[in-house]
Amino acid sequence: xxxxxxxxxxxxxxxVDAYNxxxxxxxxDWRPKDSFADGIxxxxxxxxxxxSVLAIKYKDGIMMxxxxxxxxxxxxxxxxxxxxxxxxxxxxxxxxxxxSDFQHIQHTLDSLMIExxxxxxxxKLGPPEIYEYLSRLMYGRRSEMNPLWNSIxxxxxxDGKSFLGYVDLLGTTYSASTLAxxxxxxxxxxxxxKAVEGREHLITExxxxxxxxxxxxxxxxxxxxxxxxxxxxxxxxxGPKIYEAQSSxxxxxxxxxxxxxxxxxx
Amino acid sequence: MPQQRQFNPxxxxxxxxxxxxxxxxxxxxxxxxxxxxxxxxxRYAPKVFxxxxxxxxxxxxxxxxxxILVKTVKQRLEWYRHAHxxxxxxxxxxxxxxTILYAKRFFPxxxxxxxxxxxxxxxxxxxxxxxxxxxxxEACRAAGAAQALVQPFLDNQIYFKNQKxxxxxxxxxxxxxxxxxxxxxxxxxxxxxxxxxxxDGLEIYVVLARGHSAQGxxxxxxxxxxxxxxxxxxxxxxxxxxxxx
Numbered sequence: 080x081x082x083x084x085x086x087x088x089x090x091x092x093x094x095v096d097a098y099n100x101x102x103x104x105x106x107x108d109w110r111p112k113d114s115f116a117d118g119i120x121x122x123x124x125x126x127x128x129x130x131s132v133l134a135i136k137y138k139d140g141i142m143m144x145x146x147x148x149x150x151x152x153x154x155x156x157x158x159x160x161x162x163x164x165x166x167x168x169x170x171x172x173x174x175x176x177x178x179s180d181f182q183h184i185q186h187t188l189d190s191l192m193i194e195x196x197x198x199x200x201x202x203k204l205g206p207p208e209i210y211e212y213l214s215r216l217m218y219g220r221r222s223e224m225n226p227l228w229n230s231i232x233x234x235x236x237x238d239g240k241s242f243l244g245y246v247d248l249l250g251t252t253y254s255a256s257t258l259a260x261x262x263x264x265x266x267x268x269x270x271x272x273k274a275v276e277g278r279e280h281l282i283t284e285x286x287x288x289x290x291x292x293x294x295x296x297x298x299x300x301x302x303x304x305x306x307x308x309x310x311x312x313x314x315x316x317x318g319p320k321i322y323e324a325q326s327s328x329x330x331x332x333x334x335x336x337x338x339x340x341x342x343x344x345x
Numbered sequence: 346m347p348q349q350r351q352f353n354p355x356x357x358x359x360x361x362x363x364x365x366x367x368x369x370x371x372x373x374x375x376x377x378x379x380x381x382x383x384x385x386x387x388r389y390a391p392k393v394f395x396x397x398x399x400x401x402x403x404x405x406x407x408x409x410x411x412x413i414l415v416k417t418v419k420q421r422l423e424w425y426r427h428a429h430x431x432x433x434x435x436x437x438x439x440x441x442x443x444t445i446l447y448a449k450r451f452f453p454x455x456x457x458x459x460x461x462x463x464x465x466x467x468x469x470x471x472x473x474x475x476x477x478x479x480x481x482x483e484a485c486r487a488a489g490a491a492q493a494l495v496q497p498f499l500d501n502q503i504y505f506k507n508q509k510x511x512x513x514x515x516x517x518x519x520x521x522x523x524x525x526x527x528x529x530x531x532x533x534x535x536x537x538x539x540x541x542x543x544x545d546g547l548e549i550y551v552v553l554a555r556g557h558s559a560q561g562x563x564x565x566x567x568x569x570x571x572x573x574x575x576x577x578x579x580x581x582x583x584x585x586x587x588x589x590x
Contacts, residue, residue, distance in 0.1 A: 123352075218409055221354050222452070245386070249356050250409035253379050255387040264384055 125177035125228040127151055129162045130304045131263030132173035133294055134232045135271055136256040136279045137287035140241045140315035141234035143171055144291045146299075147324055148306035149178045155306065163312040165319045167192050169237040170206045171312045172213075175260040176229035176248065184227060187216065206235020206242035206314075210252075218250025230260040236314040262302040267294040284313070296327035355407050355455050356381055359542030361489035362392055362403035363532055364461040365503060366469040368519040369554035370561075373401040373461035373471075374529050375489075376537070376587060377546035379408055388545040388589065395582075396422055397432040398574040400462035401550040402442075405489035406476065407455040414454050417445055435462045439472040439480055446478035453477050457488040463554045463578055469519075484519075491536035491543050498535070502528055522551070522561025530585070537587045544590070549583040 127149050134143040149157035162181070164172045166188045174181040188209065195204055204212075210233045220226050230247040244254045256279045257271035274290045275282065282290070291311060299307045307329065312321040362375040375392035378385060393403045394415050402418065404411040421441060425433045433441070439460055446454060458474040473486040485503045487495035500506040505516040520528075529549055536543040551562065555577030562568040565583055572580045 218413060221352075221409075224352060224354060226352060226354075249354065249407075250413075251356060251358070251381075251386075251407075252409065252412065253387040253390050255389070268384075 123177075123225075123228065125180075127156060127178045128304070129160065129175045129178055129181070130302055131259060131261040131267065131298055132162065132175050132230075132232050133263050133267050133271065133291060133298075134173065134234050134243055134258045135275050135282075135287060135290060136241055136243055137275075137282035137284065138280055139284060140236040140313060141171070141243050142284075142287045142291055143173045143232060143234045143312045143314075144295055144309055145173045145175070146295070146306045146309035148304070148308070150304050153303070155304075158306060158308065159324075161310060161321070163310055163321050165312075165321065166209055167195075167204055168318060169203070169314065170209050170233060170235040170242075171314050171319045171321070173232045173234070173260075173312070174229050175231075175263075177227070180227040180229050181231075184213070184216070184229065184231070188213070205237035206233060206244075209233060209235070210242070210244045210246065214244075214246045214250055214252045217246050217248060221248060221250050232258050232260060234312070234314050236316060239316070241314070262304070263294075263298060266301050267298055270294050270297065292327065296329065299327055299329065356409075357406065357455075358386070358408040358411075359490045360392055360405055361487065361491040361495060361533070361536055361540070361543050362405045362457070362459055363485075363487045363495055363499075363529060364403060364459045364471040364473075365485040365499070365520075365525050365529065366461065366471040366483070367522060367525055369463075369467060369469055369557050370522055370525075371401070371461035371463065371469040371471060371552045372522075372525050372529055372549060373403050373459065373552075374533065374547060374549040375403045375405065376533060376543050377548060378542065378544050378587075380542050383541075385545070391548060393548050393550050394419075395550065395571065395580055396438060397462075398572050398580060399432070399552055399554075399578045400435050400438050400460065401552055401580070402438075403459045403461070403488075405457050405459075410454040411456045414445065414456055414458075418442060421445070434465050435460070435470055435472075436464060436482075438462075439482075442472075442474060443478040443480050446474060446476065450477050459486050459488055461550070462552050467554045469552070469554065487532070491540040494536050494539055495532045498532060499528070522553075522557075523564060526551070526561065526565055526583075533587060544587045547583075547585045547587050549585070551581040551583065553579045553581070 129149055132145040145162035147159055149160040162174055164185050226248040228248050233244045235242040245258050246252050257275045259268040295309050299305050307326045308324050310324050359380040360376050364373040373393055377389045379387050379390035396402050422433055453476045455476055460472040464470045471483050472480050474480040485499045510516050533547050568581050568583045570581050
């Protein structure tokens with residue numbers, strides 16, 4: 080149910096993409112304003128955004144990928160932004176959504192890891208702990224109506240167990256052997272599930288890399304906010320590793336033959 | 346004038362839950378799909394949780410609120426154990442859940458709860474709640490995405506609504522366990538057929554009062570015992586597949 084009476088009886092506002100774009104049109108807000116409302120900014124919208132993140136479980140651990148673009152609306156603004164981030168010795172984060180909120184999260188978690196290191200009690204935060212902390216952080220902020228506008232994948236490997244989880248700006252969490260955020264959840268997730276579900280323990284690193292590569296290529300073809308430059312990260316018993324940026328081989332010659340879209344009819 | 350878009354702190358994650366009370370047992374079930382819109386987020390996100398050796402809680406609605414609520418309830422039950430050296434009785438858990446829900450009356454947990462288990466007098470019980478905490482004890486209740494499909498079926502098959510008994514006979518007040526289990530399984534296979542947000546997996550928790558034999562579970566393959574009290578209450582879980590399309 081929609082809990083905002085001003086939206087009742089109106090069509091759903093599909094111009095608002097919760098994860099991606101700087102402002103498209105909005106409907107005017109005629110509700111009475113708190114006199115102090117101008118002085119404080121609470122609800123926000125994502126400004127500089129990253130698009131999909133993909134991750135799969137495979138034989139040795141977790142493989143994750145995200146491209147290097149940070150968009151400003153439809154403008155491809157920053158083309159060398161790393162959206163995968165290592166936390167501690169066992170975990171990698173991958174984030175879509177608002178990049179400044181993501182940097183704030185990186186800072187928070189890095190500080191947390193320093194604090195935990197200083198305690199020096201022989202314990203190290205593993206993926207489940209970081210995931211729990213992060214989901215409480217996200218849920219806490221949404222409950223203050225001041226969300227961190229991201230959808231984040233947490234991948235990890237510790238004590239022989241791999242971990243893969245999702246958390247977003249609402250504090251919604253879930254785990255699965257394949258995960259994707261944003262456009263990836265519509266375009267890449269079906270491909271990933273077909274390749275991975277039921278054979279998580281058979282997939283080799285090479286095979287996992289092929290699956291991720293194919294999916295990133297399909298995403299680049301179809302997602303207008305993506306970039307053909309992306310990074311892959313892995314977390315295995317050997318620890319987390321984020322690889323150098325790479326790109327997909329693409330083929331556009333077919334485009335010449337396409338007829339019948341928009342104004343082009345001949 | 347600055348235009349602001351309101352942030353919507355809620356979402357709806359599909360799925361359906363169901364509970365039925367027998368004379369000396371309770372069955373609480375839920376599917377395991379979690380979805381948002383037309384996307385399946387995961388095929389396995391449990392919605393049914395064992396709280397004590399005789400209480401099971403099913404949570405359905407906005408998953409983030411649901412998970413936090415279950416954590417809160419479990420923590421309060423742990424505190425109760427430390428304070429009183431025993432598990433909180435079912436009717437007290439029901440009242441606890443009411444106060445936790447009502448405490449957030451003006452920013453509610455957007456979840457429908459169904460609590461099932463064994464009362465102190467040994468009877469099977471089901472309590473159902475609305476998101477702000479009003480609750481009642483019932484014999485059966487369905488909630489969630491396919492409530493509109495399942496509840497009428499239960500009304501007919503459990504309360505015998507719109508059914509006339511044979512002349513000289515009357516409807517039974519309580520059904521046996523094997524019968525209840527087959528109603529639960531049929532409810533979920535049917536809901537899976539007709540509702541897109543229901544499917545993937547089914548988890549059925551069965552709580553038996555002391556002295557109740559597990560015989561009704563015998564023709565259900567894969568029933569797994571997860572706890573037993575000294576007095577003899579037992580909790581079982583049955584996991585089954587549902588269609589994944």
